[in-house]
Amino acid sequence: MNRFRPAAVLFDLDGTLVDSAPDLTTAVNRSLADIDRPALTEDQVCAWIGNGARRLVARALAGRRDITAEPPATDAALARFFVHYHDCLHEGSRLYPGVRDGLERLQAMGLPMGVVTNKPAAFTTPLMASLGIAGYFGVAVSGDTLDVKKPDPAPLIHAAGQLGVAIEDCLYVGDSDADRAAAEAAGSPLVRVPYGYPGDDAIFADHPAAMTLTVDQLAVGLAEPRKVL
Ligand SMILES: O=C(O)COP(=O)(O)O
Numbered sequence: 001m002n003r004f005r006p007a008a009v010l011f012d013l014d015g016t017l018v019d020s021a022p023d024l025t026t027a028v029n030r031s032l033a034d035i036d037r038p039a040l041t042e043d044q045v046c047a048w049i050g051n052g053a054r055r056l057v058a059r060a061l062a063g064r065r066d067i068t069a070e071p072p073a074t075d076a077a078l079a080r081f082f083v084h085y086h087d088c089l090h091e092g093s094r095l096y097p098g099v100r101d102g103l104e105r106l107q108a109m110g111l112p113m114g115v116v117t118n119k120p121a122a123f124t125t126p127l128m129a130s131l132g133i134a135g136y137f138g139v140a141v142s143g144d145t146l147d148v149k150k151p152d153p154a155p156l157i158h159a160a161g162q163l164g165v166a167i168e169d170c171l172y173v174g175d176s177d178a179d180r181a182a183a184e185a186a187g188s189p190l191v192r193v194p195y196g197y198p199g200d201d202a203i204f205a206d207h208p209a210a211m212t213l214t215v216d217q218l219a220v221g222l223a224e225p226r227k228v229l
């Protein structure tokens with residue numbers, strides 16, 4: 001990895017750049033309250049983030065992560081979730097420590113950057129704008145930009161193409177099992193952040209090769225490879 005200088009850096013959004021769990025929890029709980037279901041804790045919701053809004057709502061209805069079929073109320077609850085999340089999108093969501101500094105450093109190095117998230121585009125764009133990070137990125141691929149989302153590699157490959165680089169020459173920075181699987185299938189090296197919503201953590205245990213770095217540590221490492229990478 002010492003001499004690897006990526007052509008571009010792609011980032012996951014929720015759990016990597018933005019701690020969005022407080023607002024996702026509020027939106028899920030308001031959707032559950034609409035059907036007289038009890039509220040969930042933020043820790044419960046954190047364990048179910050990472051595969052898009054629909055899967056999050058289906059998991060919240062089922063009360064567990066591994067579901068073989070969606071609960072019948074999923075369509076109606078998802079519609080309520082969209083209304084509620086739209087209302088609270090910016091209330092408690094914050095950039096993780098080191099993110100702004102890291103993005104600044106990477107931009108100063110002239111590295112093209114992109115976002116590849118499973119979040120629906122209706123939320124990705126306003127959230128990035130309100131946190132003041134939209135300008136760092138040449139492309140943002142959301143969970144509904146294509147017909148498939150992570151762990152399918154297509155969104156990563158699409159983002160790289162939009163930046164005019166090959167995915168194998170990109171570095172992908174993420175927090176979850178979906179990111180790990182998408183990066184592996186796309187042939188992109190992965191950096192894992194030491195926080196976020198890892199999902200099925202076992203997938204990382206099986207692949208200890210992924211480097212674990214914060215965004216500012218990564219930026220310093222790419223600027224001065226012998227220090228960190
Ligand atoms: O919408 C989600 O479930 C998470 O989105 P992410 O891909 O940015 O982590």
Ligand SMILES: [Mg+2]
Pocket residue numbers: 012013014015016050174175176196197
């Ligand atoms: Mg994530």
